[in-house]
Each structure stands twice: as structure tokens, then as C-alpha cells.
Amino acid sequence: MARMKFICDTERCVACHGCVVACKEGHHIPVGINRRRVIIINEGKPGERSISISCMHCSDPPCMAVCPAGAIYQRDDGIVLVNKDICIGCGYCLMACPFGAPQFPKNSSFGARGVMDKCTFCAGGPAPTFSEKEKRLYGQNRIAEGKVPLCAGMCATKALLAGDADVISKIYAERVARRGNGLKEKIF
Amino acid sequence: MRGSLLGKGLLVFFLLSLGVHYVWAQDILRGFGPESFTDYFRQFSEIIVGDWSNSGRQFLALVPKLKLYFLVVLVGVPGLFFLHYLIIGPKRFSHQGEKILYYGPLARLIHWVAALFFTLLVVTGLTIIFAKTFGGGSLVRISRKIHLLSAFGFGAVVVPMFLMWLRDMLPAPYDLKWFLMFGGYLSRKKQPIPAGKFNAGQKMWFWLASVGGGVMLYTGFYLYLFEAPLKDLRLFVLIHNFLGLAIVALFFTHLYMSLFAVKGAIQSMLSGYKSAEEVSVLHSKYYEKLKQGRS
Numbered sequence: 001m002a003r004m005k006f007i008c009d010t011e012r013c014v015a016c017h018g019c020v021v022a023c024k025e026g027h028h029i030p031v032g033i034n035r036r037r038v039i040i041i042n043e044g045k046p047g048e049r050s051i052s053i054s055c056m057h058c059s060d061p062p063c064m065a066v067c068p069a070g071a072i073y074q075r076d077d078g079i080v081l082v083n084k085d086i087c088i089g090c091g092y093c094l095m096a097c098p099f100g101a102p103q104f105p106k107n108s109s110f111g112a113r114g115v116m117d118k119c120t121f122c123a124g125g126p127a128p129t130f131s132e133k134e135k136r137l138y139g140q141n142r143i144a145e146g147k148v149p150l151c152a153g154m155c156a157t158k159a160l161l162a163g164d165a166d167v168i169s170k171i172y173a174e175r176v177a178r179r180g181n182g183l184k185e186k187i188f
Numbered sequence: 189m190r191g192s193l194l195g196k197g198l199l200v201f202f203l204l205s206l207g208v209h210y211v212w213a214q215d216i217l218r219g220f221g222p223e224s225f226t227d228y229f230r231q232f233s234e235i236i237v238g239d240w241s242n243s244g245r246q247f248l249a250l251v252p253k254l255k256l257y258f259l260v261v262l263v264g265v266p267g268l269f270f271l272h273y274l275i276i277g278p279k280r281f282s283h284q285g286e287k288i289l290y291y292g293p294l295a296r297l298i299h300w301v302a303a304l305f306f307t308l309l310v311v312t313g314l315t316i317i318f319a320k321t322f323g324g325g326s327l328v329r330i331s332r333k334i335h336l337l338s339a340f341g342f343g344a345v346v347v348p349m350f351l352m353w354l355r356d357m358l359p360a361p362y363d364l365k366w367f368l369m370f371g372g373y374l375s376r377k378k379q380p381i382p383a384g385k386f387n388a389g390q391k392m393w394f395w396l397a398s399v400g401g402g403v404m405l406y407t408g409f410y411l412y413l414f415e416a417p418l419k420d421l422r423l424f425v426l427i428h429n430f431l432g433l434a435i436v437a438l439f440f441t442h443l444y445m446s447l448f449a450v451k452g453a454i455q456s457m458l459s460g461y462k463s464a465e466e467v468s469v470l471h472s473k474y475y476e477k478l479k480q481g482r483s
Contacts (some may be wrong), residue, residue, distance in 0.1 A: 065248060066252060070319075092251060
């Protein structure tokens, strides 16, 4: 069985935020929710690097372990999804997540948090595939269409790789081998 | 001649400064060359992961066990009281004869308003903890809203309650004796038990419900707002839940004592009067004080 993964190549990422925009546009995500975000270090200085971060679809998801409602589940291919009909919006998943992936809209009555929203790996949700409900709650289901996630498909420098772990890690390993070992080299 | 001399001079100067240029060039170009990946990823992880490796791990170790702890309290505490009821049995006092005014109308009103909100908080809180059993979804989401609204209600009424009973609830030396004899609940004899207007158990409940309730309100408010660093929110969840565990345990104790352990004890909070016999046994120090005041 394929195991779905994201890899972001920091030597290729140019912080264009194309992945963020593609995700937001493609899934009609409301303002204030960021399923994917770009982190930049040493901005404007020598050694500037950036990385695109979203849900990492962990093999042993901490969010799933702490969810009191049992709303988070993992598919056989490793994609971690949330059932928005069951989620109660308590926020424990955000506290358990090392990557800050779970997002909460603040549009419910009394200003309380709504249900959790996060990266679906463009695999929709528990609602029937290609249904109106799936599209409204979770966004597109590109995995069922046989396409890569929007963010990886959009990435101009192909820094963001998404797909079967074996395949994309091989691509990344080849790139690193061609680039050199990444150690400091003498110039003169 | 002069031109060639200048040229030679420049050449010598250039050769002499070569070492300095080499160092400068290395310094400037270093930033653009490939650096060690580990350095970058250390910087990335500081921003992305943050304090997770400390507080997140602790959170992850404790939160999945909460359901079990609550189950133990939910089954264990009433279970113990059931055994107590079967083996030792309730205390009965004559409700005829002399009556002593124990709670004024205002005290009773404050108590019952606080009790209403408190019960709602306990019930909805337990619904959230056992969300999976209830199937999650809108039922638990509505519980969360009721939990929030009752917290505001309780917050408004806990302050007058605290001030109203504070003087009677201050610890006294005979409270230690009360704890050593378990408040006399382990024997059937009607011996005078050392307690003032409130016994040490009631005092414990008072402090947990008022000061502990204040802590619950504070942590709960931030869990509702979500506007604190994640590190603090993790701590607040743990405090809120473990304090909740203690509060649920004493909530059941309070219910058992008022409804079953002392027959008719709830009447004093409804009518305001306790029988003199009950006061003389369960609140002997207070009874002595009352008698001295009268004579």
C-alpha cells in the first residue's frame, strides 16, 4: 500500500506562497484558516530559506490520540482526516500537534470555535466522494480523481513533493545527490 | 621610470593585501554557499514545533488517560458511598422539637443558583470528556455552549457565595480531629463531632468550589478564547481537567451527604432550619457557641 507523504525541498522553495494560494482558492477556504503556510528564516539576509508546512499526515497522529470525540481517523494510505459531523471543536488536536496544522474558524455563535479544519491531502473527507457535502465541508477530492494535491501541483520550482513516500523520497534523494553534500566548500 | 615605479608599488601593495581580500571574500560569499541542512532545520523547528517537545509530550502522555480517570471517579466514588450506605447506613435525626435557623433566605437563593449552574457545568463537562460515547457532533457542541454560558452564571454567583460563607469556612483547630475520625461517618454512634457551623468536609468543598472554581473559570476562559501561547493552553487543559476530576469527586460527595448520608439534610437548605439534635451532634462546637450566646 502506498504511504502518502509531503516533502518540501528547502533548497528549491522560493517562498512564492503559491501553495498557500492554490490551497485556499481550490478549496474555498474561509479567511483566517490556513491549511498550508510558508515559514521563512533569515529573511532578507544571507542564508534565507523557506519551507511550506501543513498537516504532515503522521503515521502515529497525536491529534488522533487526544481527540475526545474520536473525530480524527487515518486512511489506509496514511492520510489523516477529520469528520466534521463528529468534531466538537475542543481544540485538543491543535495542542497535541507539533506542526500547528489544525485550524479553527471563529464564526460560530457566542464567538466559540467552530469545528476543526485541516489539510486533507486533497482527499476530501468522510462524506460520499464527489458529493456536494464533501466539497462544501472538505474541498476537492483530487486523490480520487488521480491527481496530486493542489499545493504540490502548483509549486513552480517543484520544491513541494506529494505522493507515495517511496517515490518522492527517491526523487528527493537523487536531487540531493546531484547537488552535492551540502557542506561548506572553499571558494579559492 | 616613475610610471614603472608606481606600477611596481601597486603590484607590491596588491600582493600584500591579497591575504586580507581572501578573508573578506570568504566572509561575503559564505552566506550564499550551501550550509549544513541540520542548521536550517534546527531554525525551522524552533519556529514550527516550538515548545512541543516539552509541554506537548506531557500533554500527549496525560490527555488520552483522562477518560479512564474520570471513569474511575464516576464509578468509584458513588460505589464507595453505596457500600457505606449498605454497611454503615445513614444517620437519622429527629426532625421534631427545637429547630435552629441555619441558612437565611439570601443564602439559600445564592446556594441554589450556584447549584443550578454548577450541576450544568459538571454534566456538560462530563459530556465533553465522554464525547466519543455520545457520538460527538451537535449534542456535544451544544453541551460546550451550555458549559460556556453556565460558567458565566457560576462566575457571577460564586463571588457573593464566597464572601457570604468565608468567615465560617476559615480552618479551625478541631478540623484536624474531624479528619482523623472521618467526620464520624464510619461509626453509627451519635457522638458529638467536632465541627463549627460547617465541618471540615464542607470547608474542603467550599474552598474547592470557590477558589478551585475560580481557577476553572480562568483556565476555561482561555480555553474558550484560545488566545494564549500553545504552551500555556496545554497547561490550562491539564489543570482544568485534573481540578475537574477533584471537583466531580467532591460534587458526588456533596450530593451523597445531603441526600442520603444524613437523612433529611437537604431540608435545611430548603426551609433553612436544622433540628437541634442534628446540630448538637454534627456541629457540636457551633451548638455550644449558640447555647453560650443564649444563656
